[in-house]
Amino acid sequence: MTSGTDRRSVLTGLGAIGVMGCSQQAAPEAAPTAQPERPAVAMQAIDVSGLETRNGGRLGFVALDTATGRSLGWRATERFVYCSTFKMYLAAATFVRIQDGRETADRMIPISRADMVNHAPVTEPAIGSSLSVGRLMQAVVEVSDNPAANLLLKANGGIAAMQNFYRSIGDDSTRADRFEPEMNRLDGDKDTIQPAQSVTNLQRLFLSPNSPLTAGSQARLLRWMVDSPTGADRLKAGVPAGWRVAHKTGTGGYGPTNDIGLLYPPNGKPVIVAAYYHATSASSAAANDAVIADAARLALKALGHD
Numbered sequence: 289m290t291s292g293t294d295r296r297s298v299l300t301g302l303g304a305i306g307v308m309g310c311s312q313q314a315a316p317e318a319a320p321t322a323q324p325e326r327p328a329v330a331m332q333a334i335d336v337s338g339l340e341t342r343n344g345g346r347l348g349f350v351a352l353d354t355a356t357g358r359s360l361g362w363r364a365t366e367r368f369v370y371c372s373t374f375k376m377y378l379a380a381a382t383f384v385r386i387q388d389g390r391e392t393a394d395r396m397i398p399i400s401r402a403d404m405v406n407h408a409p410v411t412e413p414a415i416g417s418s419l420s421v422g423r424l425m426q427a428v429v430e431v432s433d434n435p436a437a438n439l440l441l442k443a444n445g446g447i448a449a450m451q452n453f454y455r456s457i458g459d460d461s462t463r464a465d466r467f468e469p470e471m472n473r474l475d476g477d478k479d480t481i482q483p484a485q486s487v488t489n490l491q492r493l494f495l496s497p498n499s500p501l502t503a504g505s506q507a508r509l510l511r512w513m514v515d516s517p518t519g520a521d522r523l524k525a526g527v528p529a530g531w532r533v534a535h536k537t538g539t540g541g542y543g544p545t546n547d548i549g550l551l552y553p554p555n556g557k558p559v560i561v562a563a564y565y566h567a568t569s570a571s572s573a574a575a576n577d578a579v580i581a582d583a584a585r586l587a588l589k590a591l592g593h594d
Contacts, residue, residue: 331484334360334587339579345543345567347579348483351587354495355557359487360587367480368564371472371538373546374450374464374479375428375437376513380493381453382425382440383505393422397443403435405469411435429512429536434468441467457492457500461485472540474566486548486562494550495560510534513549521577522547523561526584528593530554543567545576551584553593561587 331350340347348363385391396418399411410427411419412435419427424440427433441450450464462485465471465478472479493499494506501509513534522545524533535549545565550558563583567576588594 331359331361331364334362334590336362336583336586339582343567343571343575343579345565345571345579347566347583348562348564349583349587350483350487350562351584351591352487352491352560353557353591353593354491354560356591358591360590361484362583364484365482367477367482368546368566369472369474369479369540369544370462370481370486370564371540371544371546372428372432372434372437373481373486373536373538373548373564374471375432375538376509376536376548377453377489378437378440378444378450379425379429379509379512380501380505381444381450382421383502383509384453384456384500385444386421387500387502387505391421391443393420393425395421397421397424397439399435399439403439405434405438407432407434407469408436409433411439426512429509430516430518432518432537438467454489457489459485459489462489472544474540474542474544481564483562483564486564487560490548490550490560490562495558510550519547519577521574522580523549523551523563523584524581525577526581527551527588528553534558539573542569543571543576545573545580547580551588559588559591559593 336347336349348366348368350361350364352359382391386393398418399414401415404412409431410433424436427436428440447464454462462481463477463479493501513536514532519535519537522537523535527533532552533549535547538546543566545567546563548562550560552558561584563580565576565579
C-alpha cells in the first residue's frame, strides 16, 4: 500500500498531467501529429516501495499512457535533482531560439581549454577549434557533454533564460540555478524537478498542439534521443521486445540516477515516463539502473503492456 505521504504526493499531482491527443504513428523519427486536448485523468498510485526497500534511497516515478490517458505515479510531486536530464530541455530551448531567428544551427562557437569540465567526449577533442550550435545540441542530448551544455546555456542567455523557458511551457515549479557540474550537487530545491511536471513537459513539447517546437525540431530532437547510447540498463531495459525508447539520462556521482522519455510500442501511441532515483552513495550503478528498469517494467504491466 502507498503510505500517507506518498499517496498525498500522487494526489496533489493529479492536476499536473493533462491528457492530450498524441502522435498517430509509433515511430519516433517522424514528428508527432498534434491532436485536440482532452480532459485530465486522475493519476493512480503505483507502489514501488519494494524497489526503494531493496536498494535504499527515494524513487520518483510517473508514467502516462497517451493512448488511454491512464497515468501512474509514486512521489509524483516530490522534488529530485535532475542532473543531465535537463539537457533535453536545453536542446528544446535552443530549437525555439533557432525557430524564432535568434540563433542559427550552423553558427560556430569557439571551444577553449577554459571551457572544459568533466565529461567532454565531443568538446575536448575540439579544443582550439569551433563547433556549431547544432553539433553542441546533438552532443548534449546523445552523449551528455557537459562543456557543450554550459556553452549552450551561455549562448541562450544564461541560467535565467533557461528558467524562463520552463515557465514559457507552463512549468512553474522546475528550478534552474547552476551550470555544469555544480547543478548535480544536492542543495535544497536548486536544480530540481517534480516527476509529474517532467511528464507534463514532455507531453507539451512532443505531443501537444500547443508545443513551441515545430514538427522538424521535434523529429530531430527525438532522433537524438533514440540514438543516445546512454542508459542501456535503465528505461531501455524495462520495455518489452520491439519497443523503441527516445530518452535522456542523468547521473550524479553520489547516487542520483535518472531517465526520462517516450516509450514507443511497435504500434500505437507512446507511454511517457519520468524516473528520478536518488539512490544512496553505497549503491552500485548497476543496482541503480535496475531500479529504473524494474519500475518501468512494473508500470507498463499495470498499464496493460506486457
